[in-house]
Structures are given as C-alpha cells and as structure tokens.
Amino acid sequence: MWLDFYLKKTLTAGSYTGTITVTEGVTVSTTIPIQITVYNGTMPDTPNLPYMAYVSEDDINYRLNGIAHNSGCSTAACVATDEAFYQALWRHRIIPIGDAPDTSTNEFPSAKYQLALSGTLFSSVYGYQGPGLNTGLPVYSIGTYAKWTNNGSWSATDPAAFCVAVSSWGTGSRITLRLSGHSSIWQTNPPA
Numbered sequence: 001m002w003l004d005f006y007l008k009k010t011l012t013a014g015s016y017t018g019t020i021t022v023t024e025g026v027t028v029s030t031t032i033p034i035q036i037t038v039y040n041g042t043m044p045d046t047p048n049l050p051y052m053a054y055v056s057e058d059d060i061n062y063r064l065n066g067i068a069h070n071s072g073c074s075t076a077a078c079v080a081t082d083e084a085f086y087q088a089l090w091r092h093r094i095i096p097i098g099d100a101p102d103t104s105t106n107e108f109p110s111a112k113y114q115l116a117l118s119g120t121l122f123s124s125v126y127g128y129q130g131p132g133l134n135t136g137l138p139v140y141s142i143g144t145y146a147k148w149t150n151n152g153s154w155s156a157t158d159p160a161a162f163c164v165a166v167s168s169w170g171t172g173s174r175i176t177l178r179l180s181g182h183s184s185i186w187q188t189n190p191p192a
Contacts, residue, residue, distance in 0.1 A: 004091070005036060006130045013040040045132040047093040050139055055089070055098040057082045079112070083121060090122055090137075091130040097141040109140060 003020075020032040057078065061067040065077045073082060089096040096116065115121040119136035122128045 004130075006091075007036075007038060009042045011038055013038050043093075043131060045135050046138055047095060050095055051093070052095045052097050052139060052141065053089055055082070055085050055096045057098070060085060073112070082112070083126060086116055086121060087126070087128050087130075090116075090132055091128075093131060095137055095139050097139065113140075 014037075016036045016038060018034050018036075020034055021028055022030045022032070057073045061073060061078045061081055064081055065075070067073075067075065067078055073079060086096045109117060115126075117136050117140060119132075119134045120126065122132050122136075123134050
C-alpha cells in the first residue's frame, strides 16, 4: 500500500497523530493509528533534477481503456487517463514527456500538452492537489525516441528555425529536441 500525504506549506513543525480507517462496504474492518513528524522546511514545487518519464498515450489507453493503437486520443476516457498519469508523475516531481502533435493541425505542442506546459493541468480547475500547484512543466521534449514529426513551421534539420517557432509558444520551459537521424541532442533555454 502506498500513501501520499500532502501538507500545507504553512503547517507548523511538530508531531501530528491521526487514524486511518479501513472499511469494507459500510463496515469498519480496522483502524490504524499514524504519527507524522513535520519538519521546519518545504520541498520545492518543481524538481531540482530533471527526472523525466515518457508517457505514451497510445500504450496507456490501449491497456487501460481498450482503445486501439494509433487511433488518437479523443474520447473522454482517453483524455482523463492521460491527465491522471501526467498529474501523478508531476505530484511526485517527475516531469512527464511524450507529446503527440494535434491530429487536426499536426502542430506541436498539442493543445492538450499546452495545458501541462502552462500549469493549467496542475491546477484546482483540473482537480490537481499537491506539489507544483499551478506550475508548468520546466522541460518540453520533442522527438523523444526519435519520433520527430516534421512541421511546415520549421525544419527538422534547422535548430535555429525551430528556436524561432519555440519562442512563440511562450511556455517558459526549457526545450529538449532529439533531431531525427542525428546522434546529438539540441537544447535551448527560453529567452530571459
């Protein structure tokens, strides 16, 4: 069993006690006393080290929702599953990566992924609670595992043109791009 406790940053340091109640249906089967020691300090809202995890909406939704591979993510079940995975990773200070272009426009970042970059996905509007509330992702990875889709706005072999396109997104995120057919990784930090 895994339990996460999210404490308010304003909580006074000290020892706190409580009880976890386990029920079966409406019947209480057991109670477990707990004690938590809160220290004077807070954890950062964003990761200090850029731990990233690739999220494949195609694989996740095939396994959890029975949605066929390569059918896109347009159903409510698919979108809700993706959002839950991104929020769970972010809650544990792991940066979710793995954007697919919008199916209608072939544009990066997708409208769905822009919610994570802006921090909107990690807000109370989307039911998020935990570290990094209202904070956007600090890294955006395109071409992860060499899955770069060329776009008319830039050339896959021209990082300068790509940088111009990225600056128009206004995300404030560091961009990581793996150019298809190249062995190097190109990174840029957003303009100050």
